[in-house]
Amino acid sequence: SSQLSSLPLQILLYVNGIYYIFYFLATLAMIIYKSQVFSYPDDLLAPDLAVLFLMGILEVPRLYLGFKGNLTEAEAPLGLSLGLTVGSVLLCVYLLLWQTYVLWADVLLNAVLLSAYGLESGLKVTAIAAFVS
Amino acid sequence: PADTRDAAQPRVRSAPAPVTDVARLCVCDLLVAQCDVNCCCDPDCSAEDFSLFTACSLPVVTGDSQLCSQKAAVYSLDVEANPPERIFKLIDQVNPSIFCIHTANYKQALYLKSPEIPTPENFDQLLDKFGGATFSAEPDGWNLDTDAQNPPDANETSRYEYGVPVQTEDAFLRLPSPVVSSWCSDANPAGFLVNQATKCIRSVSVEKCDSIQALSMLFYINSSILAVPKSSQMVNITVQSVVVQSLNGMRTLLSSSDVLRLPMVLDELCINAVLGVNYHITHTDTGEIIEAAAAFVLGAISKEALSIEQSFEISFTQENTQPVPLSGNPGYVVGLPVRAGFQPQGYPFPAAFLSNKHSQLTILHSTSTQDCLAAQGARAPVLFGYNMISGCKLRITAAMKCQPLAQTLLDVLKGQSFPEYVASFGNSQAQDVLDWVPITQLHISEQMISHTLQGSCQIPVSLGIEVKWTKYGSLVNPQARIVNVTATITTTTLKQLPSGRERIIPVTSSVVFTDISSPAEPSYKAWPTIDIKLPFDFFYPFV
Numbered sequence: 001s002s003q004l005s006s007l008p009l010q011i012l013l014y015v016n017g018i019y020y021i022f023y024f025l026a027t028l029a030m031i032i033y034k035s036q037v038f039s040y041p042d043d044l045l046a047p048d049l050a051v052l053f054l055m056g057i058l059e060v061p062r063l064y065l066g067f068k069g070n071l072t073e074a075e076a077p078l079g080l081s082l083g084l085t086v087g088s089v090l091l092c093v094y095l096l097l098w099q100t101y102v103l104w105a106d107v108l109l110n111a112v113l114l115s116a117y118g119l120e121s122g123l124k125v126t127a128i129a130a131f132v133s
Numbered sequence: 134p135a136d137t138r139d140a141a142q143p144r145v146r147s148a149p150a151p152v153t154d155v156a157r158l159c160v161c162d163l164l165v166a167q168c169d170v171n172c173c174c175d176p177d178c179s180a181e182d183f184s185l186f187t188a189c190s191l192p193v194v195t196g197d198s199q200l201c202s203q204k205a206a207v208y209s210l211d212v213e214a215n216p217p218e219r220i221f222k223l224i225d226q227v228n229p230s231i232f233c234i235h236t237a238n239y240k241q242a243l244y245l246k247s248p249e250i251p252t253p254e255n256f257d258q259l260l261d262k263f264g265g266a267t268f269s270a271e272p273d274g275w276n277l278d279t280d281a282q283n284p285p286d287a288n289e290t291s292r293y294e295y296g297v298p299v300q301t302e303d304a305f306l307r308l309p310s311p312v313v314s315s316w317c318s319d320a321n322p323a324g325f326l327v328n329q330a331t332k333c334i335r336s337v338s339v340e341k342c343d344s345i346q347a348l349s350m351l352f353y354i355n356s357s358i359l360a361v362p363k364s365s366q367m368v369n370i371t372v373q374s375v376v377v378q379s380l381n382g383m384r385t386l387l388s389s390s391d392v393l394r395l396p397m398v399l400d401e402l403c404i405n406a407v408l409g410v411n412y413h414i415t416h417t418d419t420g421e422i423i424e425a426a427a428a429f430v431l432g433a434i435s436k437e438a439l440s441i442e443q444s445f446e447i448s449f450t451q452e453n454t455q456p457v458p459l460s461g462n463p464g465y466v467v468g469l470p471v472r473a474g475f476q477p478q479g480y481p482f483p484a485a486f487l488s489n490k491h492s493q494l495t496i497l498h499s500t501s502t503q504d505c506l507a508a509q510g511a512r513a514p515v516l517f518g519y520n521m522i523s524g525c526k527l528r529i530t531a532a533m534k535c536q537p538l539a540q541t542l543l544d545v546l547k548g549q550s551f552p553e554y555v556a557s558f559g560n561s562q563a564q565d566v567l568d569w570v571p572i573t574q575l576h577i578s579e580q581m582i583s584h585t586l587q588g589s590c591q592i593p594v595s596l597g598i599e600v601k602w603t604k605y606g607s608l609v610n611p612q613a614r615i616v617n618v619t620a621t622i623t624t625t626t627l628k629q630l631p632s633g634r635e636r637i638i639p640v641t642s643s644v645v646f647t648d649i650s651s652p653a654e655p656s657y658k659a660w661p662t663i664d665i666k667l668p669f670d671f672f673y674p675f676v
Contacts, residue, residue, distance in 0.1 A: 100237075101242070102235045102236040
């Protein structure tokens with residue numbers, strides 16, 4: 001069996017997809033909660049919501065390319081997915097550190113997502129190396 | 134030297150920065166440089182002062198408790214020690230909730246905003262924001278301009294609305310009225326559908342009377358009214374009638390009202406001066422003015438007069454309608470006249486009631502002479518909710534005959550046309566028979582029957598109208614409704630006087646409004662019930 005596709009990467013991508021849906025809804029709900037309970041002016045609310053939705057939009061092609069690249073053992077989609085992961089990591093770091101209000105729950109969710117991204121990136125690099133060689 | 138000193142000190146640009154260190158914050162420290170009692174955080178207190186305290190009024194000072202971890206200053210008194218001493222601890226308070234704020238990047242959220250200190254540069258902008266009657270959270274959203282420049286209103290100004298000033302060619306339709314003092318001010322615009330009557334004093338001089346604009350008819354009718362705001366359709370003000378008032382107060386209606394009469398000086402009098410204007414504006418039901426008419430009262434001013442009183446009135450009528458003044462909609466409004474009427478004779482079903490001014494419910498109006506026989510005809514309308522009492526004195530001489538006197542007094546008390554029915558709601562229509570309440574008339578004789586002979590003369594001395602009303606309708610918006618009206622005439626025996634003697638008896642009339650509404654019971658809708666029935670054969674195999 002000369003299967004080069006990485007099973008851990010596949011599992012992680014799958015779990016990431018499910019976790020991301022939960023993360024998106026939870027973060028959106030918390031932003032709504034914060035806007036009601038705290039003083040949240042509109043010119044600070046807009047960037048936070050924009051970052052969250054941008055991350056959501058990026059996640060779909062990122063996961064799709066990840067699946068496709070891993071299953072077809074092609075390094076180009078996997079490389080593109082890695083590039084999008086970098087963007088997602090930056091947005092996640094923004095939500096972790098520079099949001100208007102960072103709640104403790106925010107810290108937990110973002111930390112988990114960041115660690116998932118980190119692990120995924122490592123596995124993707126390994127997979128690309130396996131496919132290329 | 135004073136100027137250079139001022140120039141050297143820079144102006145303070147902002148209020149002092151807020152104190153945010155919990156160790157230095159102390160809200161119970163109210164007295165400056167003095168120790169506040171039981172205030173453990175007061176820096177002005179010494180150890181001896183602390184030993185006299187009984188408790189700490191402020192045990193803990195923290196910042197916003199929503200933060201996950203923050204510093205807290207805890208003050209307590211150690212009463213075990215001798216002498217008691219204050220213990221100050223700086224601890225870290227942790228909020229265990231998962232929704233505590235870990236980092237707040239928006240610093241101003243946790244503190245009150247320091248207000249801007251006005252300087253010559255920002256004064257205008259601060260005045261715009263805070264100078265109006267209201268502030269708003271978003272200063273850009275509010276437009277305190279009352280000019281009709283708001284874009285959302287562009288479609289609405291195609292008609293007049295209630296209270297909007299009636300526009301004319303050059304400005305607004307003026308209704309001079311007294312502002313602050315009794316002197317006439319020409320800057321009062323007439324509001325659409327606002328019926329107004331004003332009286333004010335204008336200073337005049339007979340020599341210059343033809344040059345005073347406000348005394349000439351032309352001033353009031355020369356500018357045409359715009360049919361709708363900001364349109365080019367004009368409605369000319371026509372002269373409906375001209376009444377000339379002579380110096381002794383007698384008024385004559387002129388037959389021809391086409392001729393414009395301008396003030397002029399004649400024999401030391403100024404004639405054709407405007408003493409009163411009565412505007413009648415007819416409008417459609419879509420807020421468009423279609424007709425305007427003015428009725429003038431012209432008079433003469435004598436040389437000695439330095440000022441005259443002018444009266445102005447404006448009334449609005451919808452086209453093709455007969456206006457009936459309502460006293461409420463539907464319940465009576467306190468202060469408006471009680472509507473009354475008669476039932477036309479000869480009809481098996483009462484078809485219509487007369488409800489013009491002549492058949493209003495009125496009571497005797499007290500005059501300065503207080504003589505019942507001299508002041509016949511002075512009556513005041515009964516206003517809903519206002520209890521009134523009035524009266525006069527009757528001088529009885531020996532020569533007076535009983536029956537005519539009794540009839541005269543009845544006329545004085547009841548008036549010329551005492552109505553038979555009173556409207557139960559303020560807006561009762563004449564054709565709704567059930568909305569009208571009959572007036573119950575009672576006669577009470579003041580003296581006991583056993584004391585006097587039945588045949589002796591009885592004269593009415595008092596009329597008491599009791600109006601019983603109730604609250605009708607919903608609990609939050611009760612409407613006043615008249616339920617019962619009773620007019621009680623009290624009579625007394627007129628004892629024959631020896632000739633030459635005279636007696637004065639008081640005659641009174643009163644109106645009393647009594648609230649007989651039963652206490653309101655709020656009723657609530659029944660809770661919805663779930664009505665589920667399982668189908669007949671739900672347990673089919675088993676039953």
